[in-house]
Every structure is written in C-alpha cells, then in structure tokens.
Amino acid sequence: MKLVAGNWKMFKGPTETLAFFDAFEAPDGVEVVLCPPFVSLEAAVGEEWPIYAQNVHWAAEGAFTGEVAAAMLVEIGVQGTLVGHSERRQHFGETDDTVARRAEAALEAGLGVIACVGETEAEREAGETEGVLRRQVAVIPRHEQLVIAYEPVWAIGTGKTATPQMAQQAHALIKSLHPTRVLYGGSVKPENAAELMAQPDIDGALVGGASLDPASFSAICRAAV
Ligand code: PEP
Numbered sequence: 713m714k715l716v717a718g719n720w721k722m723f724k725g726p727t728e729t730l731a732f733f734d735a736f737e738a739p740d741g742v743e744v745v746l747c748p749p750f751v752s753l754e755a756a757v758g759e760e761w762p763i764y765a766q767n768v769h770w771a772a773e774g775a776f777t778g779e780v781a782a783a784m785l786v787e788i789g790v791q792g793t794l795v796g797h798s799e800r801r802q803h804f805g806e807t808d809d810t811v812a813r814r815a816e817a818a819l820e821a822g823l824g825v826i827a828c829v830g831e832t833e834a835e836r837e838a839g840e841t842e843g844v845l846r847r848q849v850a851v852i853p854r855h856e857q858l859v860i861a862y863e864p865v866w867a868i869g870t871g872k873t874a875t876p877q878m879a880q881q882a883h884a885l886i887k888s889l890h891p892t893r894v895l896y897g898g899s900v901k902p903e904n905a906a907e908l909m910a911q912p913d914i915d916g917a918l919v920g921g922a923s924l925d926p927a928s929f930s931a932i933c934r935a936a937v
Contacts, residue, residue: 714909714936715859715895715916717745717826718923719766719794724748726755733759735926738933743916745826746923747794750780757789764792764826767800770813782821792824792857794918796848798865812851815858824857826895826918829886833866842885849889859893860886861918867898869920874898876911883913902931909936 716738724732729752738744738761747764748756756763769779785793795818796811815825829848831841845862852860862882864874874882874896883894896908897918908914916936923929 713741713743715743715745715893716929716933716936717747717764717794717861717895717916717918718929719747719797719897719918719920720749720752720924721766721799721920722749723924724752726752728752729755732924732926733761737926737930739937741937742933744933745792745824753785753790754788762791762824763789764794764824765790766794766797768793768795768814768818768823770810770817772817782818782823785823786821790823792826793818794826794828794861796828798828798830798863798868802865808848808851811848812853815853819853819855819857822857824859825855826859826861827852828861828863828897828918830863830865830868830898836864836866841882845882845885846889849886852890854890854892859895859915860890861895861897862886863897863918869899871899873900873904873908876907876914879908880911880913883911887913900932902928902935905932905935 745762795814800806831844879896893915895916895918896914900917900919901922
C-alpha cells in the first residue's frame with residue numbers, strides 16, 4: 713500500500729485545520745498522514761488520520777526555546793514526525809548530525825519518522841547527487857517505523873518535478889543503502905502523482921503545496937491506489 717503524507721509547512725491554524733478535515737476524503741487502499749504546524753496538532757489528532765509533527769527535538773526536555781520534545785507529541789496523540797526537511801536544512805541550520813539525533817529520539821519515544829533527504833540544484837548540476845544521498849542516508853537510523861522521503865531541493869515548491877525516471881533512479885540508490893519505504897516529494901500534484909507512484913521504487917509521496925487543498929490532496933490519494 714502506498715503512503716501519502718501531506719506537509720502543511722507554516723499554513724493552517726486550528727480553525728483551518730478543522731475545515732480541511734470537513735472536506736477531505738481518501739479512498740481505501742492508501743495510507744494517509746498529515747503534518748500540520750505544532751499549534752494545529754491537537755485539533756488534528758481528533759480526526760481519523762494519523763498526524764505527524766513537522767519537527768522534533770532530540771532532548772527529553774530542557775532550555776531549547778522554540779523546540780518540542782518527542783514525549784510532548786506522544787502525550788497529545790501525535791503518531792510521528794518529519795525530520796530533516798530541506799527547509800529546516802536550508803533556513804534553520806539542520807545538519808546530518810541533528811537530523812539523526814531528532815530521528816533517534818522520535819523513534820525511541822515510539823513515534824514514526826519520515827526522514828527527508830535530497831540534493832540541491834547546484835549539487836545535481838555538479839554531478840554530486842549520488843554522493844549527497846549516500847552521505848545523508850548514512851546517518852538515518854534503521855527502524856521499522858522509519859520511512860525516507862527523497863525530495864530533490866530544486867523540485868520543492870518550485871513547480872519543477874523530477875521526471876519519474878530521475879526519481880526512480882534516486883529511489884533505487886536510496887533503497888540499496890537503506891532497506892525502507894521511500895516516498896517522493898517535490899511538486900507532486902494530482903496531474904503527476906499516478907505516474908510518479910507507478911515507478912517500482914516509489915512507495916508513496918510527501919506532498920507540500922498540493923496537500924493544503926482538500927480536493928487536490930484527495931485526488932493525489934486516489935492516484936496512489
Ligand atoms: C514538501 O514540502 O515536502 C514538498 C514536497 O513541497 P511541494 O510539494 O510544495 O513541492
């Protein structure tokens with residue numbers, strides 16, 4: 713069964729979160745996860761879908777202003793978390809080391825993890841894609857509750873999508889390094905979702921912009937079946 717996860721980034725407070733769930737429908741035969749911002753998690757966990765946070769800290773508690781601990785997420789019914797999203801790597805100083813620490817703490821607390829990897833445009837143009845993926849994947853813990861998302865940074869929020877063949881090639885490499893499910897992310901839309909998810913090593917999708925609208929996210933979920 714494919715897994716389709718929606719990353720809402722910094723969109724939708726609790727009121728808009730509830731409005732989304734009023735309109736959202738998904739067919740049987742697809743696993744669906746939604747990742748609202750921290751303040752909307754509690755509203756979302758009352759709904760029927762597994763809810764993941766977008767980030768988590770590695771410490772159990774402490775002087776880490778603005779961060780949230782794994783046990784706090786578990787306490788309110790959150791089932792998992794993203795780690796290492798490229799926007800965290802680009803804008804908030806996330807490194808391979810902190811990605812690994814966040815993933816380990818989340819898994820230890822019983823959360824599922826979607827760990828994001830992917831090369832930048834400059835890295836792809838310099839022929840460094842394989843090296844970057846090898847380096848990023850090497851630190852990701854092996855665990856049955858962990859899924860990897862391959863998100864080429866140049867395809868996130870840009871409207872540029874990796875061709876199904878490019879994505880397949882990267883997924884095959886990642887799977888040869890880490891035995892887990894691998895989702896594709898980067899401008900996935902209702903129009904391209906079925907072709908991407910038809911590739912043998914693409915086990916689902918991590919969807920940003922197109923997950924904000926219940927109709928388009930529903931269409932992507934249907935394309936996964
Ligand atoms: C994402 O935020 O993980 C993502 C893939 O965004 P988008 O679908 O908007 O490119």
